[in-house]
Amino acid sequence: xxxxxxxxxxxxxxxxxxxxxxxxxxxxxxxxxxxxxxxxxxxxxxxxxxxxxxxxxxxxxxxxxxxxxxxxxxxxxxxxxxxxxxxxxxxxxxxxxxxxxxxxxxxxxxxxxxxxxxxxxxxxxxxxxxxxxxxxxxxxxxxxxxxxxxxxxxxxxxxxxxxxxxxxxxxxxxxxxxxxxxxxxxxxxxxxxxxxxxxxxxxxxxxxxxxxxxxxxxxxxxxxxxxxxxxxxxxxxxxxxxxxxxxxxxxxxxxxxxxxxxxxxxxxxxxxxxxxxxxxxxxxxxxxxxxxxxxxxxxxxxxxxxxxxxxxxxxxxxxxxxxxxxxxxxxxxxxxxxxxxxxxxxxxxxxxxxxxxxxxxxxxxxxxxxxxxxxxxxxxxxxxxxxxxxxxxxxxxxxxxxxxxxxxxxxxxxxxxxxxxxxxxxxxxxxxxxx
Amino acid sequence: xxxxxxxxxxxxxxxxxxxxxxxxxxxxxxxxxxxxxxxxxxxxxxxxxxxxxxxxxxxxxxxxxxxxxxxxxxxxxxxxxxxxxxxxxxxxxxxxxxxxxxxxxxxxxxxxxxxxxxxxxxxxxxxxxxxxxxxxxxxxxxxxxxxxxxxxxxxxxxxxxxxxxxxxxxxxxxxxxxxxxxxxxxxxxxxxxxxxxxxxxxxxxxxxxxxxxxxxxxxxxxxxxxxxxxxxxxxxxxxxxxxxxxxxxxxxxxxxxxxxxxxxxxxxxxxxxxxxxxxxxxxxxxxxxxxxxxxxxxxxxxxxxxxxxxxxxxxxxxxxxxxxxxxxxxxxxxxxxxxxxxxxxxxxxxxxxxxxxxxxxxxxxxxxxxxxxxxxxxxxxxxxxxxxxxxxxxxxxxxxxxxxxxxxxxxxxxxxxxxxxxxxxxxxxxxxxxxxxxxxxxxxxxxxxxxxxxxxxxxxxxxxxxxxxxxxxxxxxxxxxxxxxxxxxxxxxxxxxxxxxxx
Numbered sequence: 001x002x003x004x005x006x007x008x009x010x011x012x013x014x015x016x017x018x019x020x021x022x023x024x025x026x027x028x029x030x031x032x033x034x035x036x037x038x039x040x041x042x043x044x045x046x047x048x049x050x051x052x053x054x055x056x057x058x059x060x061x062x063x064x065x066x067x068x069x070x071x072x073x074x075x076x077x078x079x080x081x082x083x084x085x086x087x088x089x090x091x092x093x094x095x096x097x098x099x100x101x102x103x104x105x106x107x108x109x110x111x112x113x114x115x116x117x118x119x120x121x122x123x124x125x126x127x128x129x130x131x132x133x134x135x136x137x138x139x140x141x142x143x144x145x146x147x148x149x150x151x152x153x154x155x156x157x158x159x160x161x162x163x164x165x166x167x168x169x170x171x172x173x174x175x176x177x178x179x180x181x182x183x184x185x186x187x188x189x190x191x192x193x194x195x196x197x198x199x200x201x202x203x204x205x206x207x208x209x210x211x212x213x214x215x216x217x218x219x220x221x222x223x224x225x226x227x228x229x230x231x232x233x234x235x236x237x238x239x240x241x242x243x244x245x246x247x248x249x250x251x252x253x254x255x256x257x258x259x260x261x262x263x264x265x266x267x268x269x270x271x272x273x274x275x276x277x278x279x280x281x282x283x284x285x286x287x288x289x290x291x292x293x294x295x296x297x298x299x300x301x302x303x304x305x306x307x308x309x310x311x312x313x314x315x316x317x318x319x320x321x322x323x324x325x326x327x328x329x330x331x332x333x334x335x336x337x338x339x340x341x342x343x344x345x346x347x348x349x350x351x352x353x354x355x356x357x358x359x360x361x362x363x364x365x366x367x368x369x370x371x372x373x374x375x376x377x378x379x380x381x382x383x384x385x386x387x388x389x390x391x392x393x394x395x396x397x398x399x400x401x402x403x404x405x406x407x408x409x410x411x412x413x414x415x416x417x418x419x420x421x422x423x424x425x426x427x428x429x430x431x432x433x434x435x
Numbered sequence: 436x437x438x439x440x441x442x443x444x445x446x447x448x449x450x451x452x453x454x455x456x457x458x459x460x461x462x463x464x465x466x467x468x469x470x471x472x473x474x475x476x477x478x479x480x481x482x483x484x485x486x487x488x489x490x491x492x493x494x495x496x497x498x499x500x501x502x503x504x505x506x507x508x509x510x511x512x513x514x515x516x517x518x519x520x521x522x523x524x525x526x527x528x529x530x531x532x533x534x535x536x537x538x539x540x541x542x543x544x545x546x547x548x549x550x551x552x553x554x555x556x557x558x559x560x561x562x563x564x565x566x567x568x569x570x571x572x573x574x575x576x577x578x579x580x581x582x583x584x585x586x587x588x589x590x591x592x593x594x595x596x597x598x599x600x601x602x603x604x605x606x607x608x609x610x611x612x613x614x615x616x617x618x619x620x621x622x623x624x625x626x627x628x629x630x631x632x633x634x635x636x637x638x639x640x641x642x643x644x645x646x647x648x649x650x651x652x653x654x655x656x657x658x659x660x661x662x663x664x665x666x667x668x669x670x671x672x673x674x675x676x677x678x679x680x681x682x683x684x685x686x687x688x689x690x691x692x693x694x695x696x697x698x699x700x701x702x703x704x705x706x707x708x709x710x711x712x713x714x715x716x717x718x719x720x721x722x723x724x725x726x727x728x729x730x731x732x733x734x735x736x737x738x739x740x741x742x743x744x745x746x747x748x749x750x751x752x753x754x755x756x757x758x759x760x761x762x763x764x765x766x767x768x769x770x771x772x773x774x775x776x777x778x779x780x781x782x783x784x785x786x787x788x789x790x791x792x793x794x795x796x797x798x799x800x801x802x803x804x805x806x807x808x809x810x811x812x813x814x815x816x817x818x819x820x821x822x823x824x825x826x827x828x829x830x831x832x833x834x835x836x837x838x839x840x841x842x843x844x845x846x847x848x849x850x851x852x853x854x855x856x857x858x859x860x861x862x863x864x865x866x867x868x869x870x871x872x873x874x875x876x877x878x879x880x881x882x883x884x885x886x887x888x889x890x891x892x893x894x895x896x897x898x899x900x901x902x903x904x905x906x907x908x909x910x911x912x913x914x915x916x917x918x919x920x921x922x923x924x925x926x927x928x929x930x931x932x933x934x935x936x937x938x
C-alpha cells in the first residue's frame with residue numbers, strides 16, 4: 001500500500017508527537033534540558049525535577065569516639081550493632097546508645113588488622129577476616145582462630161568472608177578461596193586447579209539467593225551456585241588490560257575489587273570503573289560519564305537491583321536510581337571540612353549541596369547498607385548516613401530538599417557561583433560539571 | 436638535576452657532610468642534601484597538606500600507553516570506549532598526615548625475593564627455581580644499603596638503614612604473609628619486591644591496603660603495573676617492551692615468517708610471551724606453535740617434536756637459563772638449526788656454560804645494556820666485585836637501582852610512607868641509575884630503552900633499537916607502520932607532555 005503524502009505526513013507527525021511525549025515522559029528529556037542550565041547550591045536546575053534521595057544527616061566516628069583506629073577496613077551491620085574492622089582492632093557500635101566497645105590483640109583478637117566481617121544469621125557469631133592473621137570466629141566473648149597451620153584455610157591474608165546459608169564460611173584469600181562446613185568441620189579449597197580462576201587472588205566474596213560471587217583480582221567475577229555446585233565465569237571480553245573496548249560487553253576489567261548481588265542483579269567494582277549485570281545485559285560505568293567521584297573503587301554494596309553504593313578513593317559514589325541514570329556523589333571539602341553532595345543525571349549535575357558534614361574522609365574503603373541508613377568506612381573514620389525520609393527511585397521536590405532549603409535560605413542564600421567554581425578541584429568532577 | 440638522586444647518595448658522590456648544609460632557618464622538611472627545585476616544590480606541597488587534603492602534584496600524562504606501536508595496538512581499527520593508564524594515579528588517603536615516629540633506632544627497608552627454595556609437595560620438588568636471580572638481587576640491595584650507611588645512613592637522624600630480608604618461597608601465597616610481616620611487625624618504610632610475577636601481584640595487593648611503597652626490580656611481568664595502584668614502581672624494562680623490540684627485529688629486520696614459541700609452564704612463561712604472541716599476530720606473522728614445558732625439564736623431545744613439525748624459521752624461548760640452554764642443546768642435537776631467541780633470563784653465565792658452543796648466535800631481549808661506556812656503571816661494577824667477588828648482572832644492578840631510589844625517597848621525604856611515595860612518583864626527572872636512565876611512565880614503570888643481546892665470539896653484545904636499524908619507539912607508537920629502514924627522529928609528544936604538564 002502506498003500512502004498519500006498527506007497521510008504520510010500525518011503519520012509522521014503522529015509518530016513524532018508520540019516519540020516526543022515518550023521521551024519527555026519516560027526518558028526525562030525535561031531533565032536533560034534542565035541540566036543545561038546553571039546549577040546553584042541548593043537549587044535544582046529546574047523546579048519539579050525528579051531527584052533521588054540524598055543523605056543530608058551524617059555522623060562520624062573516629063578514635064576520639066572509641067574506635068581502635070581511624071583506618072577502617074570493614075563494616076557490617078547486624079541489627080542495632082555495627083561491627084567495625086580497623087587496621088588496629090575490632091569495634092562494635094551500638095546505634096541506640098552510641099557506645100563503642102573494642103577489642104585488640106590484648107583482648108584476644110588473634111591479629112590486629114580486620115579486613116572483613118560477616119555475621120551468622122542463625123547464631124549471631126561474628127566471622128572476621130584478618131589481614132595476615134587468617135580467620136576468626138567471635139562468639140560468646142571468645143575468639144576462635146583458624147589459620148594456615150591449624151585449618152584448611154589456604155592463606156592467612158583474608159580479604160573477604162561470607163556466611164553462606166548459615167552452614168558454610170567462605171573466605172576470600174590472596175591465594176584462593178577456602179570454605180569451612182560448620183556441620184562437618186571439613187574444609188574445601190578452591191584455586192585454579194578446581195575452579196575457573198585464571199588467577200587465584202580473591203578479593204571479595206558475597207552470598208545471596210543461593211549464589212556465591214567472588215571478585216578475583218585478575219580473574220573478573222566467579223559465580224558459584226550452591227545447589228548445583230557449578231561455576232560461571234565473567235571476564236572482560238576484550239581481554240586487554242589497557243583498554244575497555246566496549247563499555248557494555250561484560251565486566252569492564254578483570255581486576256575486580258568487590259561484588260554485590262541483590263534482586264538477581266550483580267554489581268561489580270574495580271580500580272577502573274563499575275559494572276552491572278542483570279543476568280542478560282551488562283552495563284559499565286565510568287566517572288566521566290556519570291558524576292561519580294572516581295573510577296578507582298575499593299568496594300561496593302548494593303541496596304537493590306537499581307541502587308548501589310561505591311567506595312571510591314575520591315569520595316562516595318551512589319547510583320541512586322539506575323533506570324533514570326541518577327547518581328549522587330558525596331565528598332568532604334578538604335579545606336572547610338564541610339560536606340558536599342551532588343546529584344547527577346546522565347553525567348550532568350542537577351544540584352549541589354553544601355552540608356555540615358557527609359563522609360568523614362574522601363578516601364572511602366568499605367561500606368554497608370543498613371535498611372534506610374548507610375555506613376561508610378574511610379581512611380580516617382567511619383561515617384553514618386542517616387536515612388530520614390529515605391525513598392527509593394526519584395521524585396520531584398523531595399522532603400530532604402525542602403528541609404535543606406529551609407535550613408539554608410534564611411542565613412545563607414544560594415551561592416551565585418557557576419558550576420565549575422562549585423565543584424572540588426577534582427578534574428573528573430570539573431569535567432562533568434563543565435559538560 | 437641528577438645530583439639530587441639516590442645514586443649519588445649511595446655512591447658517596449654528594450657533599451661530604453650534607454647535613455652541614457642545612458640551615459636552622461630552613462623548614463624541617465628540607466632534605467639533608469641538595470635536590471632540584473622540582474623536588475622542593477613536591478616537598479613543599481606534600482608538607483603543606485592536612486589529612487584531608489591532596490597535594491597538587493605534577494602528573495604524568497601520556498597519549499599512548501607503553502609506547503605501543505600502532506601496528507600491534509589491540510583492536511587498532513576501533514577506538515576503544517576507554518583507554519587506561521594514560522594519566523598517573525594519585526594517592527588520596529590521609530597518610531601524609533601521619534607524623535614521623537619519635538623513637539627509631541634504624542630505618543628499615545624490606546626485601547623480599549626468592550633467595551632459597553623450599554621443598555614442596557604441591558609442586559613435586561623445589562618451590563621455585565629462581566634462587567640464582569634472587570641472591571644476585573639481594574647482593575645489589577645489600578650493597579646499596581651498605582653504601583648509604585657508609586655515607587651517614589638516614590641523614591636527618593644519623594641512624595643506619597637496615598635491610599630486613601624475607602625469603603619468597605612462592606608457596607600458597609606466602610608472599611602476602613611476608614609483606615604483612617614486614618609492614619606491621621618490622622615497620623619497614625618501603626619494600627623492594629620479589630621476582631615472580633604471581634607473587635608480586637600478591638605483594639602489591641597487600642601493599643596497596645597497607646599503603647607502603649613497593650619497588651620491583653626483577654619482575655618483568657607487564658601486568659604488574661597495569662593495576663592502577665599508586666604505590667608500586669618498577670625500575671626495569673618489562674616483557675612488553677622487550678617483546679616489542681624482539682618482534683620488531685624478527686619481522687621488520689629479519690623478515691621471519693614462521694616463529695615458534697617454547698616457554699616455561701608458569702606465569703613467567705605464560706605472561707612473558709603474551710606480547711610476542713599478540714604482536715606476531717597483529718604484524719601478520721602468527722606464531723605457528725606454542726609449547727610449554729615444566730620448569731626444570733631435562734627432556735624437551737615432546738615439545739621439540741611438535742615445533743620441528745611446524746618447520747619454523749626461529750624459536751623464541753621464555754623461561755629460565757638452564758631450561759633454555761638444555762632445550763637449545765636438544766634442538767641442535769636433532770639437527771634443528773633455527774634461530775634461537777630468548778628472554779633476558781638467558782643472558783647468564785649458566786646459560787652459556789650449559790649451551791657451550793650452541794650459545795653462539797643466540798639473541799636475547801635485555802632490559803639494559805651493561806656493556807655501555809658509563810662511568811657510573813663501571814664504578815658500581817668495581818665496587819660490586821670488591822664486595823662480593825663476582826660480577827653484577829641484571830638482577831643485582833637493577834636491585835641496586837631500586838633500593839637506591841627507595842633510599843633517596845626516604846632521605847628526601849622523611850619517615851612517612853605516603854610522602855616517600857610522593858617524591859618518587861611525582862618526580863618527572865628520570866632517575867639515573869647504574870643501569871642507565873630510569874624515566875618513569877604514567878604507571879610508574881621504567882619507560883627507558885630495552886636492548887637485544889647477541890652471543891657473538893664468546894660474549895654478549897648489546898644492540899639498541901637504533902643499532903638494529905629500527906625506527907624509534909616514539910615513531911612506531913604515533914605513526915602508521917614504517918618501513919624497516921626508517922629512522923625518523925620525531926620527538927615523543929607524550930614525553931613532552933610529561934615533562935611540562937602538571938595538574
